[in-house]
Amino acid sequence: MAVNGTTMKLPSMFAAAPYIPADPIFALTAEYLADSFPKKVNLGQGAYRDEKAQPWVLPSVARSRKTIIEQGLQHEYLPIAGLARFRSKVAELALGRDIYNSRSKKIATCQTLSGTGSLHLAGLLIRSCQKPSLPKVYITTPTWANHHHIFSSLGFPCQSFRYYDPDTKTLDLDTYLSTLNSAEPGSIIILHACAHNPTGLDPTPEEWKEIGRIMKERNLFPLFDAAYLGFNSGDFNKDAFAIRYFVNDLDMEVALCLSFAKNMGLYGERVGCLVLATSTEEVARNSQSVLESLQRSEISNPPAFGAKVAATILEDAGLRESWFEDLRTMSGRIQSMRKMLYDGLVANAAPGNWDHLLRQSGMFGFLGLSPKVVIELKEKYHIYMAANSRVSIAGLNKDNVEYVAKSIAEVMKNE
Numbered sequence: 001m002a003v004n005g006t007t008m009k010l011p012s013m014f015a016a017a018p019y020i021p022a023d024p025i026f027a028l029t030a031e032y033l034a035d036s037f038p039k040k041v042n043l044g045q046g047a048y049r050d051e052k053a054q055p056w057v058l059p060s061v062a063r064s065r066k067t068i069i070e071q072g073l074q075h076e077y078l079p080i081a082g083l084a085r086f087r088s089k090v091a092e093l094a095l096g097r098d099i100y101n102s103r104s105k106k107i108a109t110c111q112t113l114s115g116t117g118s119l120h121l122a123g124l125l126i127r128s129c130q131k132p133s134l135p136k137v138y139i140t141t142p143t144w145a146n147h148h149h150i151f152s153s154l155g156f157p158c159q160s161f162r163y164y165d166p167d168t169k170t171l172d173l174d175t176y177l178s179t180l181n182s183a184e185p186g187s188i189i190i191l192h193a194c195a196h197n198p199t200g201l202d203p204t205p206e207e208w209k210e211i212g213r214i215m216k217e218r219n220l221f222p223l224f225d226a227a228y229l230g231f232n233s234g235d236f237n238k239d240a241f242a243i244r245y246f247v248n249d250l251d252m253e254v255a256l257c258l259s260f261a262k263n264m265g266l267y268g269e270r271v272g273c274l275v276l277a278t279s280t281e282e283v284a285r286n287s288q289s290v291l292e293s294l295q296r297s298e299i300s301n302p303p304a305f306g307a308k309v310a311a312t313i314l315e316d317a318g319l320r321e322s323w324f325e326d327l328r329t330m331s332g333r334i335q336s337m338r339k340m341l342y343d344g345l346v347a348n349a350a351p352g353n354w355d356h357l358l359r360q361s362g363m364f365g366f367l368g369l370s371p372k373v374v375i376e377l378k379e380k381y382h383i384y385m386a387a388n389s390r391v392s393i394a395g396l397n398k399d400n401v402e403y404v405a406k407s408i409a410e411v412m413k414n415e
Contacts, residue, residue, distance in 0.1 A: 024145070025386060032384045040382040041400050043391035046197070046363050047267060048330055051397045056330075058265045060323035064312040067319075073305075080292045080300065082111020082273070083307040089314035090273040094226065094240060094256055099248045105281045108288040110295055111302040112272040115227045115259030116146060121274050122223060122255045123154045124294045125287065126188065135221070137188045138179065140164075142388060144197045144225070147190055156188075164199045169356035169368055171201045177214060185219040193256075194239040195228035195362025198390035202232075202361065208242045212250050222246050223255045231263040232362045234331030236324065247277045260310050262363065263327060269306025330394075337396040338365060344405025351412045365391045373411050381407040 021027075028044040042053075050056040081087065087109040092100040100107070112118040127134060137151045140163035152158050161179040165172040180189070191211075196202055203211060215222060224243055230236035246252045253276075260271040274291070278284040295302075313319045342357045357365055369377075369389035377383040383404055385391045396404060 028384055028386065031378075035382055035384075037382040039400070039403060041384065041395060041404055043383065043385040043393075043395040043404070046262070046392050046394070048262065048265060048334075048363070048394045049397070051333070051399075053395070053397055053400070056265060058323065058326040060313050060319050060326050061264055061266070061309055063322065064309045064316075064319055067312055067316075068305075068308050075304070077301045078111070078304045078307070080296050081109070081288070082302045083304065083311055085315065086307040086311035087111055087273060089311055090258060091275045093236070093314060094229065094243060094258060094275060095247060095277070096237070096240070096244055099244060103247070103277060106278050106284045108276040108278060108284045108291060110274045110288075110291040111307055112257075112274050113299065113302065114261050114270040114272040115225065115257055116150070116272075117270065117299075117302075118257035118259065118272040118274040119147070119150050119223075119225060120154070121291065121294060121298075122257055123151055123156065124298075125276075125290055126221075126255075127154055127156070128290060128294065135186045135188055136184060137190065138183060139190045140176075140192070140196070142198055142390075143190070143192075147225070151190075163196070164201065164366070166368065169366075170359070171199075171203065171207075173203070173207055177210065180211065180214045180218060180220060183218060183220055186221065188221045188223050189215060191222055191224045191242065193224045193226035193229060193243055194241075195232035195364070197227070197362075198364050198386070198388065199366045200360030200362050200364050201366075203242070205241055205245075208245060212242075212246050212252070215246075216250050216252055221255070222252060223257070225257050227259040228262055228362055229258070230324070230327040231330060234328040236327065253277060253279050260306070264310060264313070264323070266306045266309065269309070270303060271306035271310050334363060334393045335361075337393050337401060340398070340401045341365065341393070341396060341405055344402050345409060348406050348409035349413075350405070350409035363392055363394055365393050367391060367408070369408070369412070370415065373408075373415055376411045377407060381411070383407055 025044055032040060032042045048056055091107055091109050110121060112121050134156050137156045137158045139147045139158055139160055141160040142164060148158055162172050162175045194202055226243065229239045232239045243256060247254050256275040258273045261267045276287055278287060313323050338357060342354050345354045360366060367389040371387060374385060374387055374389050
């Protein structure tokens, strides 16, 4: 830019950009990868690993990929809302065939960029329908860190409420219900459908019924984050209980954010789906149109390959049953590692009571260690876990679980 013949250098367009530290979990993974210690253990990132600590391609996924290749894989755009057969099969899977068939005209769906994209799109839709005054979003403490990031970045006021009692290492149901009873009507409640991240503590069916009763009476909106259906217990129907109860028994509108990263091992394919169970056919039709408009402005079209893999599994009875068996395999291995870690901590006389590990379920274990212990485990024993002592149980195997248990015990005794 020239002023009076003098060239002036303008400041960078991005001069006001602040430095934001790296995401803690991904930064932890980077530290682990750079560590040359031969017995290092990664219990940070939530990704399934087999007994050899390697990524596992599900046999059902391998067969589905082979089928797709044999049929002739092409790379055309998907429609804006995504692969239609994937969307319908996902909605049917999550809600159950009978519920889906009875409500199909009141359902809107959109393929998304995994669970993160589904939550983001749900937030965009609600924001577009609720402007200018956005409802408050209630989020458990602790929770998956991205919940706050997603909804605060969209302008929603976010409020945390205590979910976990660190003294008893149990679900703080009293605070949960008290929060629901005091929340303003129209508020959004983020619900972990199963395998609560990071605590691994879920309400019982009876507790879910009480939560649902209050939410319906108070006119609170349920937004389910369903990243672990089938992966949690090995039984998809059991893991989907709360979703189906809210939709069918309570007849509530629900936003359901699904991911197939964990339960199909399609991490890098970013396979997700947003399912809306609405009150009327008109609301579903209009919501569908808004979803497609929002999707067009953000990504235009979702990626095809992972959705085709998932759809092929869900459409074929043999592949579907094979997938259910894969879910039982993953869930069963994690449950056995949880028990081995518990046994190892007890055998090595780790201070305290470790029964809470057995009460938890799903991919994660919430150990309840102090930050000092977590740091020493990393620096001295090369055991990597989240700062709040959330560990990925899937990172354990028969070759490292005793080392982990013994190391935890040694550090705690010297604390």
